[in-house]
Amino acid sequence: MTPAGRRIVAAAEELFYNRGITAVGVDLIAEHSGVTKRTLYNQFGSKDHLVATYLTGRDQRWRSLVRAAVDAGDTPAEAVTAPFEALRTWSETNTRGCAFINALAELPDPSHPAHRIAANQKLWLLNLFKELATTAGCPHPATLATQLLVLHEGAVATQPLPLDSLPESTDLARALVQAGTSPRH
Amino acid sequence: MTPAGRRIVAAAEELFYNRGITAVGVDLIAEHSGVTKRTLYNQFGSKDHLVATYLTGRDQRWRSLVRAAVDAGDTPAEAVTAPFEALRTWSETNTRGCAFINALAELPDPSHPAHRIAANQKLWLLNLFKELATTAGCPHPATLATQLLVLHEGAVATQPLPLDSLPESTDLARALVQAGTSPRH
DNA sequence: GGGGATGTTTACAGATCAGTATACCTGCGA
């Protein structure tokens, strides 16, 4: 990607996430990235393609953050709930909810690339939970992974409320993992 | 509200929810409700006001459904997780996620009425969980209520994924209530 | 030194946006 292309994506990310995709026009993105609209269209061809690029970039950054958190876990049981630690960091600078859920809200057409990207992101996290649960020796990895994903998405969705939902979700997630890994009594 | 006003709100609800608020223009709403744009503006004054009316109406319908489910519960413990039963019914005809979360995604301005309505809806459900948990004799109603709300919102958010997340969430919610109401052993 | 990739500048097309203006119709209650 060219330097101008990178600036465009950076501006698009900031504007799309904070103001909404439909509400932000390509003229505004061009202006914020110090670039001509012609250059924007030479690089991305259409607004839809730029939206897809924006979401893909966010997805990659998020996955990197999660992988780092997972790798930083001391025990396999800790690694299972590491994505919740990543979410805590992520939420400090991303206070407008999940960019993918938001994108689906604005782009109802299921054939839009945003739908595939968003679904893949959630399914990636689900599979990660499943693998980590298996590694940690949890008895029902698939069920646990679904529960953890629900808790994760619930924590993101309730982010704007005055609730401290993320610590509660993290605690509950740890308890579920603990119940699976610790011996029954 | 006049007959024309009701038709306008009905058309707005269907279009806003399924296609997105920003993506739907007032002309389209007027056309779908068999009404002139002049009538629409005589009734609601602005698109923002119509959006607020749409969300308020949805909120009332949702609360009625939840209250009915709560009242249908046989035991206090069953009543606590009754909103999950309501969600199951609701999801059959509302497959595009939470209208309030979606509205916040499209309308970033915190002073927009939609923000107040959405926050009130979630806080209403939180308080309902808290009251029901208290009635059922759960030891930590506030904590449990937060957990149940997270599970609820998580189930809504993961609705488009091929996951069966709602049954899992409901089961987990029941287990949490059970752990609180049943005697420790 | 030529040529292609990367940009810029200005202007424009065609559509759609929220909201308004003006004039008219109709049914109902005082």
Add this chain to the structure above:
DNA sequence: TCGCAGGTATACTGATCTGTAAACATCCCC
């Protein structure tokens, strides 16, 4: 019978939307 609320019909404003046209500048690599 009068008046008014509710509604229709059509046209319009000014702004904004995505996307394109055409001509020109710069830089780097072959």
